[in-house]
Amino acid sequence: MASPGLAPLARRVSLCRVCFETPRGRPLPHEPRPVARLSETARLCIAGQAPGTRVHASGAPFTDPSGDRLRHWLGIGDDVFYDVSRVAIVPMGLCFPGLDAKGGDLPPRPECRATWHDSLFAAMPQLKLVLVIGRYAQAYHLPHLKGAGLTEIVGNWRSILSESEERAGPAYLPLPHPSWRNNTWLRRNPWFEDELVPELRRRVAQLLQP
Numbered sequence: 407m408a409s410p411g412l413a414p415l416a417r418r419v420s421l422c423r424v425c426f427e428t429p430r431g432r433p434l435p436h437e438p439r440p441v442a443r444l445s446e447t448a449r450l451c452i453a454g455q456a457p458g459t460r461v462h463a464s465g466a467p468f469t470d471p472s473g474d475r476l477r478h479w480l481g482i483g484d485d486v487f488y489d490v491s492r493v494a495i496v497p498m499g500l501c502f503p504g505l506d507a508k509g510g511d512l513p514p515r516p517e518c519r520a521t522w523h524d525s526l527f528a529a530m531p532q533l534k535l536v537l538v539i540g541r542y543a544q545a546y547h548l549p550h551l552k553g554a555g556l557t558e559i560v561g562n563w564r565s566i567l568s569e570s571e572e573r574a575g576p577a578y579l580p581l582p583h584p585s586w587r588n589n590t591w592l593r594r595n596p597w598f599e600d601e602l603v604p605e606l607r608r609r610v611a612q613l614l615q616p
């Protein structure tokens with residue numbers, strides 16, 4: 407549920423059928439089911455990629471092993487993670503985009519970013535920290551880093567964080583996607599768990615204080 411000021415926008419999002427009825431290219435292969443947590447009070451926002459099959463079925467974001475790992479990184483449990491008054495969740499594709507020929511998730515639908523994201527983030531000016539998860543969210547929230555790879559972007563987390571703190575609006579902290587697909591990346595970059603995750607937990611705990 408969105409807070410009152412966001413209600414009209416949240417309602418329009420919940421009824422969105424752009425990718426089904428007027429798509430760019432092939433239509434969404436199923437009925438749209440936008441999955442987001444919009445909030446006028448949350449100071450923390452998780453900006454992810456798009457729902458997968460399990461989230462499409464559940465209608466709740468990160469109800470999968472990726473979510474378990476993300477909550478571990480954040481140092482919070484389900485009760486806090488799903489408290490929309492404290493945590494907003496806005497993936498780059500609000501609906502499950504479907505599967506490719508190899509059974510992998512398709513990229514987030516570009517219609518979503520073009521239709522909704524500027525309005526959604528403009529309607530949540532209270533956000534203090536946006537966790538920018540994966541390359542699609544990084545391309546939107548950190549456009550000045552266009553062309554940089556995951557290791558370069560996440561490896562520069564300190565400067566990205568401090569530079570964004572000097573500007574108006576929320577601070578940005580880039581993260582890899584918590585999917586098992588990044589297990590090799592995580593093994594090769596132990597600084598992520600050793601240095602970034604403790605700072606992430608510290609900031610999240612501070613933001614989530616009443």
Ligand code: SF4
Nearest residue numbers: 422424425438501518
């Ligand atoms: S993915 Fe986004 S633009 Fe496409 S139908 Fe869902 S909410 Fe609408």
